[in-house]
Amino acid sequence: MKSVKLSHVLIVLALLVLPPILGTAGGAWVRILDFALLYILLALGLNIVVGFTGLLDLGFIAFYAVGAYLYALLASPHLLEQFAWIRAALPDGFHVSIWVTLPLAGLIAGFCGLLLGAPTLKLRGDYLAIVTLGFGEIVRIFLNNLNAPVNITNGPQGISQIEPLSLFGVSLAGERGVIDLFGLAVPSVLAYYYVLLAIAAVAVVMCYRLVNSRTGRAWKAIREDEIAAKAMGINTRNMKLLAFAMGAAFGGVSGSLFASFQGFVSPESFTLFESIVVLAMVVLGGLGNIRGVVIGAALLAAIPEALRLVVIPIQEAFLGQGNAVIDAEVARQFLYGTAMVGIMLWRPSGLIPGSGAEAKKSSAPVPLSDEVVTPELVTAKP
């Protein structure tokens, strides 16, 4: 067994113990954490495509949408209301287990990833970004308009009454937001937190295993130099498709979790802005660095929401009840923007830089054979 670092144990303990304490201050705080975990999943997926393989994808949110709508259709009465024959076949609705829906969401989103990847194989950089951006918009527009002539997505109104996740027969929504778990009253948001945490942990482990494997090295080789990667015998076409599919699968799973958590999906949640936010998380954390991406996603997802909750109370504490000058939303955007500018100034390659990913940067310095500083050079100044 490898020795377990104390810092890691502390992080795990904090992740397990702190949220219930935070929850005493209000369910909204835990809800922020839940969303942060969803974004971590998304960012990890996008990191496979952009960070490892170096393919700039600006339409990543489309896979999130695919997963979300898939779950929404399978877990809401919408299809039953629309189609008599489904109602006749399954009068009680689908009630598919999450052990089926989550993998299915991953698979179908992964397949969409292949569909996007196939025509764009020859594109790189800006050109690829434009095509993927278009793809993201196409998916959103489809969702917005697939309510006629046959109503599948319910158009801009979106799909509501989505059943919450149900694990081992326990619905995570519980009764009025509280689950009775062996006599313990667990708030729904907290139950979701632990489920999402478990899934995110699995995703992180998957990413680590992938990046330090034959597959991950092939991806990184393509990012560094596609022609050299080919010369190493790597079938770059297949490896790129695999990266697209794998990243999309993460997005799909995250999307279906989002749908179950939110209970409602509409095309509004899947705009270009969302794609850009996820990309910002990956870039802010450090392209290709798993730890960085997780931190980047957590910060960018949680901080703006947390600011929304504290801006007014802080002002009122200083200026008195009802005297807040700055609107919460304004302050939020201001601080968010300032933080982004600061990061670009002081940490331009991300919080934890090093697209060399797991490269050991702390290894002992070895003198370069042709960069040895000779005494003559040092003392040669007049």
Place this chain on the structure above:
Amino acid sequence: MTVSTALPPVATPLLKVTSVNKRFGGLQALSDVGLTIQRGQIYGLIGPNGAGKTTFFNVITGLYPPDSGLFHLDGKPYSPESVHEVTAAGIARTFQNIRLFGEMTALENVMVGRHIRSTGSMMQTLLRTRASVQAEADIRDRAMELLAYVGVEKLADRRSRTLSYGDQRRLEIARALATEPKLLALDEPAAGMNLTEKSTLRELLGRIRDDGISILLIEHDVKLVMGLCDEITALDRGKQIVQGTPEHVRSNPELIHAYLGKAHA
């Protein structure tokens, strides 16, 4: 045309390339060139700038699709349509302007070279099966061996872009060797090297040949080529002007003409 099966197996050359033509728009870059490399040879490809050496090299290794030509490796025809298939068939190459995976460590660079000679699907990796752990350990061990073989094992954990020029060249050779080639194709491996580095390189290439891997070499350094190669082909303006042993090629008037102009020929 078919491969002659009448030849005894000993006589089968390692690489036989004939009647290669390649045109870029209005420029006939290669007209009817070819070469035959025997097992265990170091083969030189020389010629003045713009002669078509690198083009020929890129055609052989699958980077440029040829307009016509016949290609046989180890007696078997191969199609130079895609680079990764040529590598799988047994020709590994380096690049004139070094193309390492800069942000990856030296060790990882060589490990990438093991890609086609190792197995391990993504599923096995994700489940961390015993087989995948073993395969990964084998890849790492072999890569370390190769780093030691070319003499850069101390730099294994350094990002490859931070290596010195000579070390990068040698790392690129280690990476190519990791694909277990029958033929190692080197595009100007000594370019930009100082004298010490050149002699180390020369020793390395001799060692590779002695270990049973043939070498195809493009090189400008005449001393290096003449001293190292068993056979040489000289190109000028896309045509072959002379072929043979270094002694034979050295005295060829057409070659001298190509390099230095008429007055010297």
